[in-house]
Amino acid sequence: MKFDRRELLTLVGAGALTGIASPLRAGNGPFAVHRPEPGLVEAHLTAAPTRHTVAGRDAELWTYGGGFPGPELRLRAGETLRLHFHNDLPEVTNLHFHGLHIPPTGRADNIWIDIPPGESFRYEFEIPESETGTFWYHPHAHGRIARQMWRGLSGPLVVEGGIDDMPELRAADDRTIFLRDIEFMGDVPTRHWPNDWSHGKEGRLVLCNGQSAPTIQARASLVRLRLINASNAHYMRVGRADGRPLHVISTDGRTLAKTRTAEDVLLTPAQRMDVLVEMPKDTEVELLHLPYDRRSPHLSRRQTLATLRPPEEHLSIPVPEMLQSFAAPDPARAVRRRFISMAMFLLNGQPYNPDRIDQVGRGGDIEIWKVSNVGTMDHPFHMHTWYFQPLTMNGQPWPYSCWRDTVNLTPGDTVELLVPLSHYTGKTVYHCHIAEHGDKGMMGILDVRDA
Numbered sequence: 001m002k003f004d005r006r007e008l009l010t011l012v013g014a015g016a017l018t019g020i021a022s023p024l025r026a027g028n029g030p031f032a033v034h035r036p037e038p039g040l041v042e043a044h045l046t047a048a049p050t051r052h053t054v055a056g057r058d059a060e061l062w063t064y065g066g067g068f069p070g071p072e073l074r075l076r077a078g079e080t081l082r083l084h085f086h087n088d089l090p091e092v093t094n095l096h097f098h099g100l101h102i103p104p105t106g107r108a109d110n111i112w113i114d115i116p117p118g119e120s121f122r123y124e125f126e127i128p129e130s131e132t133g134t135f136w137y138h139p140h141a142h143g144r145i146a147r148q149m150w151r152g153l154s155g156p157l158v159v160e161g162g163i164d165d166m167p168e169l170r171a172a173d174d175r176t177i178f179l180r181d182i183e184f185m186g187d188v189p190t191r192h193w194p195n196d197w198s199h200g201k202e203g204r205l206v207l208c209n210g211q212s213a214p215t216i217q218a219r220a221s222l223v224r225l226r227l228i229n230a231s232n233a234h235y236m237r238v239g240r241a242d243g244r245p246l247h248v249i250s251t252d253g254r255t256l257a258k259t260r261t262a263e264d265v266l267l268t269p270a271q272r273m274d275v276l277v278e279m280p281k282d283t284e285v286e287l288l289h290l291p292y293d294r295r296s297p298h299l300s301r302r303q304t305l306a307t308l309r310p311p312e313e314h315l316s317i318p319v320p321e322m323l324q325s326f327a328a329p330d331p332a333r334a335v336r337r338r339f340i341s342m343a344m345f346l347l348n349g350q351p352y353n354p355d356r357i358d359q360v361g362r363g364g365d366i367e368i369w370k371v372s373n374v375g376t377m378d379h380p381f382h383m384h385t386w387y388f389q390p391l392t393m394n395g396q397p398w399p400y401s402c403w404r405d406t407v408n409l410t411p412g413d414t415v416e417l418l419v420p421l422s423h424y425t426g427k428t429v430y431h432c433h434i435a436e437h438g439d440k441g442m443m444g445i446l447d448v449r450d451a
């Protein structure tokens with residue numbers, strides 16, 4: 001499927017005729033959506049330079065829908081999203097729906113589309129019934145991803161359904177916690193300096209939903225935090241100041257079989273985790289950003305991420321223990337093994353080449369990918385379209401069953417991933433999710449063809 005310039009222009013016209021006002025929201029307010037018929041969600045989104053107040057400072061950002069972060073897109077599994085996207089930036093951009101298992105082709109999660117300045121594109125895809133959870137969207141025009149994200153382009157995407165209907169989760173407060181760092185020079189996010197490409201760009205200001213250490217009024221004594229790390233390179237280690245645990249119910253938008261209790265959780269750039277926080281009666285809960293050493297020169301320090309204020313009425317809600325059955329194919333059914341090595345700006349010793357197909361797969365096959373970090377700093381490995389079950393880390397079984405689309409590798413680590421190439425065919429990418437590393441070449445192409 002190809003779209004020429006005339007079609008893009010036609011699409012601008014079509015968008016203008018639908019008569020839906022373009023939403024303009026601040027913070028991660030909701031997306032203005034419209035349901036013209038059952039099962040169809042229609043929305044408009046514009047990427048544009050925007051003046052915005054960030055931590056008391058008037059800043060010139062690039063935003064989606066005028067918001068920082070972009071507006072939260074919430075829909076239900078099984079619905080079709082028709083998203084009229086308009087590019088008001090001075091350069092080419094596009095959208096990536098991070099973590100969603102939808103086609104890598106056509107009008108779905110097609111990163112090969114370039115939308116020129118002033119033009120529009122209609123994204124349209126159905127969210128499979130099985131896809132419920134916490135995702136996010138950001139640009140994926142190769143070579144521009146890091147700078148566009150750094151300037152402000154990203155937003156949360158939540159698909160409702162599945163375990164949301166458990167009584168405990170229905171009663172819980174549901175909060176998106178969109179995390180990223182930033183730093184300003186004057187009123188603009190600092191530019192990328194040469195070292196930023198190798199170290200990964202970080203800033204001293206850590207933001208929660210676009211704010212510095214906000215206070216959030218809990219609406220129930222159990223709070224579900226949908227943690228999203230939208231940083232270019234900053235690792236987010238999150239815990240509670242009172243030393244009580246977090247209860248993890250999903251990783252990268254995919255529900256665990258059983259709730260896992262953890263003192264703190266680590267999110268690499270692009271990872272998500274849904275955690276339950278039990279609010280003590282009449283007591284605030286301070287959420288902390290804890291130090292993590294990813295073996296870069298950046299300092300990571302302990303600071304407040306957000307404060308949860310107790311609900312007005314304390315009604316005890318239990319933390320569910322069993323969540324849903326975990327179904328994964330038997331690794332013995334894998335028909336192919338692949339090996340990927342990661343080091344600064346190279347995968348398998350080669351920089352990214354958009355004209356080279358690095359891996360050819362067959363739709364429906366089950367594969368095992370062995371990924372090694374042969375470099376000197378952490379690299380988060382991410383795969384588009386398909387997601388994986390980590391099987392082993394350095395030869396040891398992964399401690400629990402989970403699905404992920406991004407996995408961290410510290411220097412010397414080797415991870416084995418079970419990858420079912422299910423449901424779709426097409427060409428997409430796998431890459432390091434330190435945004436600067438991906439742009440500089442730590443990206444490869446996977447082409448999954450018909451069986």
Ligand SMILES: [Cu+2]
Pocket residue numbers: 378379380432433434437438442
């Ligand atoms: Cu990397």
